[in-house]
Amino acid sequence: MPTLTIDNQQVTVTDGSTVLDAAEQLGIIIPHFCYHKALGPVGSCRMCAVTVHEGTFKGLKMSCLVKAEEGMVVTTDDQQSVEFRARVGEWLMLNHPHDCPVCDEGGECQLQEMTIASGHGIRRYGGKKRTHNNQQLGSFVAQEMNRCIQCYRCVRTYKDYCGGSDFGVMGSRNRVFFGRYKEGPLESDFSGNIIDACPTGVFTDKTYRFKSRYWDLQEAPSVCPHCSLGCATIPGGRYGELQRVRSGVNEKVNGFFICDRGRFGSSYVNHPDRRRQVRSDGQPLTVGDGLSKLDAQARELIEEHGPEAVLLLGSNRASLETNWLLQRWAAELGCRAPLLSAHLQRHQAAQVAAFDLSDRLASLEKVRQSDLVVLFGVDPLAEAPMLAVALRQAARNGALIMVYDPRPIELPCEVDHQPTSPAQLLAMLVSDCEPEIVRIREMLSEAEMPVLVAGGDLLGAEGLLRVKQLAVEQSNEKRPCLIHPILGGPNSFGSAVLSLPEQDDLLTRLESGRTKMLICVETDPLLEAPEGERFGTALSHVDNLVVFDYLPTPLSVHANLFIPSTAPAESAGSFINNEGRQQLFAPVTNPRLPIAETGAGNHPPREFLSTAPGSDPQPAWQLLQQLLGDMGDLETVRQQMATAVPRLVDFTNLQPGGVCCRVTDADERSLYAGDLPEQPEGSLQLVVTPARYGSDLPSRFSAKLTPRFAPAVLQMNPKDAAALKLAAGSKVSLDTEVGSFNLILNCNKDVAAGCALVENGAAFPHLVPGGLPSFCQVSAGVRDD
Amino acid sequence: MSTPQLLFKNRRPGETVFIDGYKATGGYQGLEMALKDSSPEEIREQVKESGLRGRGGAGFPTGFKWNFFPSGAPGPKYLVCNCDEMEPGTYKDGVLLAADPHQLVEGMILSAFALQTDVGYIFIRYAYEQQADYLRKAIAEAKAAGYIGKNILGSGFDFELHVHGSAGRYILGEETALLNGLEGIRPNPRLKPPFPATRGLFGRPTTVNNVETIANIPHIITGGALWFRDLALTPGSSGTKLYGLSGHFNVTECFELPVGIPLREIVENYGGGIRGGRKFKACLPGGASTPYLTAEHMDVALDFDSLEKVDSRYGTAGVTAFDDQTCMVAATFNLINFFARESCGWCSPCRDGLVMVRWLLETIDNGQGTPEHLEMLKDQLKNIAGNSFCALAEGAMGPLAGLLNHFEQEIVDHIETGKCPFRK
Amino acid sequence: MAQEEKIDQIGLLEEEELAAFIDHACELEHPREMVIDVLRAIQKNHGWVPDEGVELTATILGITPIEVEEVATFYDKIFRRQVGRFPIHICDSICCWSNGGEELAEQFQKTLGITFGETTKDGLFTLLPSCCLGVCGQAPAVMIHQKLYGPLQLDDVDELINRLRREASA
Ligand SMILES: Cc1cc2nc3c(=O)[nH]c(=O)nc-3n(C[C@H](O)[C@H](O)[C@H](O)COP(=O)(O)O)c2cc1C
Numbered sequence A: 001m002p003t004l005t006i007d008n009q010q011v012t013v014t015d016g017s018t019v020l021d022a023a024e025q026l027g028i029i030i031p032h033f034c035y036h037k038a039l040g041p042v043g044s045c046r047m048c049a050v051t052v053h054e055g056t057f058k059g060l061k062m063s064c065l066v067k068a069e070e071g072m073v074v075t076t077d078d079q080q081s082v083e084f085r086a087r088v089g090e091w092l093m094l095n096h097p098h099d100c101p102v103c104d105e106g107g108e109c110q111l112q113e114m115t116i117a118s119g120h121g122i123r124r125y126g127g128k129k130r131t132h133n134n135q136q137l138g139s140f141v142a143q144e145m146n147r148c149i150q151c152y153r154c155v156r157t158y159k160d161y162c163g164g165s166d167f168g169v170m171g172s173r174n175r176v177f178f179g180r181y182k183e184g185p186l187e188s189d190f191s192g193n194i195i196d197a198c199p200t201g202v203f204t205d206k207t208y209r210f211k212s213r214y215w216d217l218q219e220a221p222s223v224c225p226h227c228s229l230g231c232a233t234i235p236g237g238r239y240g241e242l243q244r245v246r247s248g249v250n251e252k253v254n255g256f257f258i259c260d261r262g263r264f265g266s267s268y269v270n271h272p273d274r275r276r277q278v279r280s281d282g283q284p285l286t287v288g289d290g291l292s293k294l295d296a297q298a299r300e301l302i303e304e305h306g307p308e309a310v311l312l313l314g315s316n317r318a319s320l321e322t323n324w325l326l327q328r329w330a331a332e333l334g335c336r337a338p339l340l341s342a343h344l345q346r347h348q349a350a351q352v353a354a355f356d357l358s359d360r361l362a363s364l365e366k367v368r369q370s371d372l373v374v375l376f377g378v379d380p381l382a383e384a385p386m387l388a389v390a391l392r393q394a395a396r397n398g399a400l401i402m403v404y405d406p407r408p409i410e411l412p413c414e415v416d417h418q419p420t421s422p423a424q425l426l427a428m429l430v431s432d433c434e435p436e437i438v439r440i441r442e443m444l445s446e447a448e449m450p451v452l453v454a455g456g457d458l459l460g461a462e463g464l465l466r467v468k469q470l471a472v473e474q475s476n477e478k479r480p481c482l483i484h485p486i487l488g489g490p491n492s493f494g495s496a497v498l499s500l501p502e503q504d505d506l507l508t509r510l511e512s513g514r515t516k517m518l519i520c521v522e523t524d525p526l527l528e529a530p531e532g533e534r535f536g537t538a539l540s541h542v543d544n545l546v547v548f549d550y551l552p553t554p555l556s557v558h559a560n561l562f563i564p565s566t567a568p569a570e571s572a573g574s575f576i577n578n579e580g581r582q583q584l585f586a587p588v589t590n591p592r593l594p595i596a597e598t599g600a601g602n603h604p605p606r607e608f609l610s611t612a613p614g615s616d617p618q619p620a621w622q623l624l625q626q627l628l629g630d631m632g633d634l635e636t637v638r639q640q641m642a643t644a645v646p647r648l649v650d651f652t653n654l655q656p657g658g659v660c661c662r663v664t665d666a667d668e669r670s671l672y673a674g675d676l677p678e679q680p681e682g683s684l685q686l687v688v689t690p691a692r693y694g695s696d697l698p699s700r701f702s703a704k705l706t707p708r709f710a711p712a713v714l715q716m717n718p719k720d721a722a723a724l725k726l727a728a729g730s731k732v733s734l735d736t737e738v739g740s741f742n743l744i745l746n747c748n749k750d751v752a753a754g755c756a757l758v759e760n761g762a763a764f765p766h767l768v769p770g771g772l773p774s775f776c777q778v779s780a781g782v783r784d785d
Numbered sequence B: 001m002s003t004p005q006l007l008f009k010n011r012r013p014g015e016t017v018f019i020d021g022y023k024a025t026g027g028y029q030g031l032e033m034a035l036k037d038s039s040p041e042e043i044r045e046q047v048k049e050s051g052l053r054g055r056g057g058a059g060f061p062t063g064f065k066w067n068f069f070p071s072g073a074p075g076p077k078y079l080v081c082n083c084d085e086m087e088p089g090t091y092k093d094g095v096l097l098a099a100d101p102h103q104l105v106e107g108m109i110l111s112a113f114a115l116q117t118d119v120g121y122i123f124i125r126y127a128y129e130q131q132a133d134y135l136r137k138a139i140a141e142a143k144a145a146g147y148i149g150k151n152i153l154g155s156g157f158d159f160e161l162h163v164h165g166s167a168g169r170y171i172l173g174e175e176t177a178l179l180n181g182l183e184g185i186r187p188n189p190r191l192k193p194p195f196p197a198t199r200g201l202f203g204r205p206t207t208v209n210n211v212e213t214i215a216n217i218p219h220i221i222t223g224g225a226l227w228f229r230d231l232a233l234t235p236g237s238s239g240t241k242l243y244g245l246s247g248h249f250n251v252t253e254c255f256e257l258p259v260g261i262p263l264r265e266i267v268e269n270y271g272g273g274i275r276g277g278r279k280f281k282a283c284l285p286g287g288a289s290t291p292y293l294t295a296e297h298m299d300v301a302l303d304f305d306s307l308e309k310v311d312s313r314y315g316t317a318g319v320t321a322f323d324d325q326t327c328m329v330a331a332t333f334n335l336i337n338f339f340a341r342e343s344c345g346w347c348s349p350c351r352d353g354l355v356m357v358r359w360l361l362e363t364i365d366n367g368q369g370t371p372e373h374l375e376m377l378k379d380q381l382k383n384i385a386g387n388s389f390c391a392l393a394e395g396a397m398g399p400l401a402g403l404l405n406h407f408e409q410e411i412v413d414h415i416e417t418g419k420c421p422f423r424k
Numbered sequence C: 001m002a003q004e005e006k007i008d009q010i011g012l013l014e015e016e017e018l019a020a021f022i023d024h025a026c027e028l029e030h031p032r033e034m035v036i037d038v039l040r041a042i043q044k045n046h047g048w049v050p051d052e053g054v055e056l057t058a059t060i061l062g063i064t065p066i067e068v069e070e071v072a073t074f075y076d077k078i079f080r081r082q083v084g085r086f087p088i089h090i091c092d093s094i095c096c097w098s099n100g101g102e103e104l105a106e107q108f109q110k111t112l113g114i115t116f117g118e119t120t121k122d123g124l125f126t127l128l129p130s131c132c133l134g135v136c137g138q139a140p141a142v143m144i145h146q147k148l149y150g151p152l153q154l155d156d157v158d159e160l161i162n163r164l165r166r167e168a169s170a
């Protein structure tokens, strides 16, 4: 812990800190370009120069490279340093076009800031500027190479950090070019990060171009709603439109970057079909009237038919607050406790994570630091994209990554993938002699910081418990063996924390015929429950369907009463991520119809209203508060929650955009260990996996992502296909317990033998990931349904 | 010629000596002696004693460098010979290899033995394809003679030697950029530390040495360290040096002469005076990156220490002379243009700073300069020198410093008359 | 062999050459170290490195085309655009400059009727400025296909060009 003096102020820093870090600790920001916390120092831009007066190496030094030493004396504001940095500013501006007025980076441009900070002001160079031709890089990222200042951050982000393989540096001297080998869409699932990493206007968000100036944009820290990792994001909105998302920073979770699903998957908020008004059997109502009607009807039904007549359904998309208030409202109404998920198996897996695994959960940061990561039943790019980037960092530090999964796993790093069917996976985890598990045990016992990543969808509650056994057995006094579970949705863990141990199935309840009114809060079981079609049929028993949602789901069209709620970016709330981190999000914009849509360009509007059009949606928790007749604000709700659910972190200790904390450990539940279904003779194991884009509902309703939506296919190991005499590329019929589907067959030798693989997504919404192991038949030809 | 000829012992115009000729004058005797009688430590000690300093330009004592090398570390280690030689005015390694390639081959084997590296690479520039062919042939001969391969001369020492071609960029001469080039990735220089001795080629311990440095090793082994030291004319120096003469000398050839020879001897005896009976105005004493010497430096001894005392550098001892009709602004512009064009594009002072300097010199040379331009030139020198990522931009500042030190009046003349005083 | 023919669709490498490169790539722990060798071999056969050459190199070495391109575009002596049959590298560094390099360069331009970076209409000659060629004692110098010529007088230019023309038509 050296103590050093910078600009006459003393500071003590941790070992290994650089002078730049030390200065930052004092609040002295030394201008810099090529240095980036996640990417590390490379010493190329030379902007961070300071003068070292006492230290091993004296003189003008790059503060990003020089380690802080005991007794060091440094100045950042002496003439030599100030003058040198001004020259660096001048050099970097040599070729830069003076096009700030038309550059989208303007206002949030590090080059603008650093040029000012460096003190360079007046152009003296009178020679020719170098110019470049730009490349078309697809629908997400725009390129304006003339603005490049060669800090190499883009390529270090895209290639080195995120593992993309289609982007690089070409040319040399003062003509280096950052781009693709040939024009075309960037292929990485993390391509958007170069927008954040680039300090100038070379790489900007194509989906947001020319929409707003940074200073006109409303931004607030948020949590990504697209998977269970809960990465930090900063959405930005203006005039009622959610215009973009950039990466937030949470060193425990995503670090500094996010995936493209998170970045470009936000346009569901502005979906043109989004319903923004309360509708009761087709008639518009005010929010107040809608809620009164709902309350009256619910009470009437319970009185008439008993507590089973009304069924409340929460979800993993709904915030912690919403799910909790739903429970309170149920108690108030006197009906049975709400179900907090339409997908029982996913919910049970989440409960195992939230209870049984709670004392051994690993954050994504721990994954990055691990030296051995074994994944059981997880396809990171499909289920938790930033996990793939975390694995890459571990691998870059020398970690071994092993994957046991039936899917063809692609990762941006070296990986030892053994195609393993779900049944094999479950069996190997409890085997003593299966060679792979013997190998895994051996390697785990030697690892210094092992992490097991367990996929809730594929392993189910039972599988997660088996992974836990392995972790317990492999922990010792020196170090634990941690688990990083992957769950179904952004608040799966939160719903599980709140839920009561006994949960029955939505379908069983509906099919009993006793439910007269079903109230779905931010969920559509038609798309999110495993047997959507059966749910559809069961709905016929229900007289009154009430839906709260911010997505234009099919169910919201069927609803007798529809009450619009706000999207996460439009409200405050909290989610608990897959490792139990209770994270808050702040409202970015108020819900209302984007100006771009009002008057169809006929601006200004001819009608003069006292409220903005389309501003009826309210946060679901707020709607529930009204149903409870409670006027308490969010703080009050949170206080009550934290008292009622002691595991939760006191909300006053948390902050949106902060690292946040984990909920406390809980006792085991271990409710679900049980017999698994037997595989019928001659069948294949059915594996339903989320598509990389468009499986979670918010991304499915995000138009910006459609270029990445993949067509529906069925994948099989070529040997299985040959045994069934099926040709790759041909049409096949997939027969499952829930129906038959016609699909095109793809053969891939990395699919585990004995498995049939389909992707759930926009092109194929019929089967939903997660659920008990199930089986199917695949045969040639098209079958008429 | 009074200077003993070590490196040029077998040199005859237009001829290349291969294994028979090489052995006839004592070639491979050093290797045979060393493998039989000496331990690697003893050779390293001898090289240290000899006072040999790197001939690639920086002049780092070779013995010191070798003693930092973790020769005992397990796993692959590499010896790399730097034959990039792309600094204008420097062509000695090319001449040496065209005359007598086996010297380098024997030197590589001996050095590898001293350092206990089992693989060697000779990284050679694109334009030296001829020399590369000679080297390939020499290596094949050495292999056939049992000097390369497994268990060399029964010593238990194994060594493989490869020739690796380049495709033309000066930065490849910088040792860490060279290692990237060898690995087949972009040849930007690497951040140091870690130094190549710890993490070099493919992340393994590596030593990079110049051709001439390595070619001296067999002679040090056979002749002894003290003899080698005594070859130099100035105290603290050692050995002979290849001086490549170029520019306006009457004779533009490469000579093997003692370290420490005075500039006057080079100009008058070896260079044969200045062409066309003109007067000597200035020279680059050791390649394009070394500050100019002028007529007042005639009696300065050409060695590492003496040249530092007059604010110049020994560099590669490639001496480029300029006659009294040379415009030093134009000459410096030409040199800066080289460095700006050869910048790898990694750091700002080099990639952009040199472009700025080039523009300033061009403006002044064209007669459009103002006193502010002169001030800016001084300011650029102050801020670029010592502050670039690698020594390329540092080297570029050599001639600029020389220009401002010795020929500021010439710049002023350009500015005041609005034209180049030397242009007709 | 049938498979190898497929990876070199436009015949940039001789069959044996290609096979040797593939074998060598399999032997090496770091096949990437061959990238310049392969690019130079392609250039030797084809005169320059077309996109197919970058892709072929990538296939042989088991890396991506961008990884090859990053290296190929760094070096001056790898041509990623078509050049004439005789690319003439004219040294413009200090020793050649001080020995009439500028006049020599002008003479070449006049004789061929093109400026630097251009190719003659007959596709025979491309003029390229080059940094020091390593024959500073024989300035001014030029290099054509790794062959060095120097010192050159202005009168030598015509003769050199004519000789190359004859070589081309032979
Ligand atoms: C831009 C630049 C170019 C260089 N070019 C060469 C070169 O062509 N040959 C060489 O031996 N050293 C060159 N060097 C020096 C090498 O980096 C290194 O110091 C040298 O090869 C070490 O060998 P030595 O100690 O035997 O001289 C160059 C250095 C720089 C910064």
Ligand code: SF4
Residues within 6 Å of the ligand: A147, A148, A149, A150, A151, A152, A153, A154, A155, A178, A197, A198, A199, A200, A202, A203
């Ligand atoms: S493109 Fe942007 S991020 Fe990449 S080097 Fe240039 S300025 Fe930096």
Ligand code: FES
Residues within 6 Å of the ligand: B088, B089, B090, C091, C092, C093, C094, C095, C096, C097, C131, C132, C133, C134, C135, C136, C137, C139, C141
């Ligand atoms: S300067 Fe032209 S060959 Fe050296």
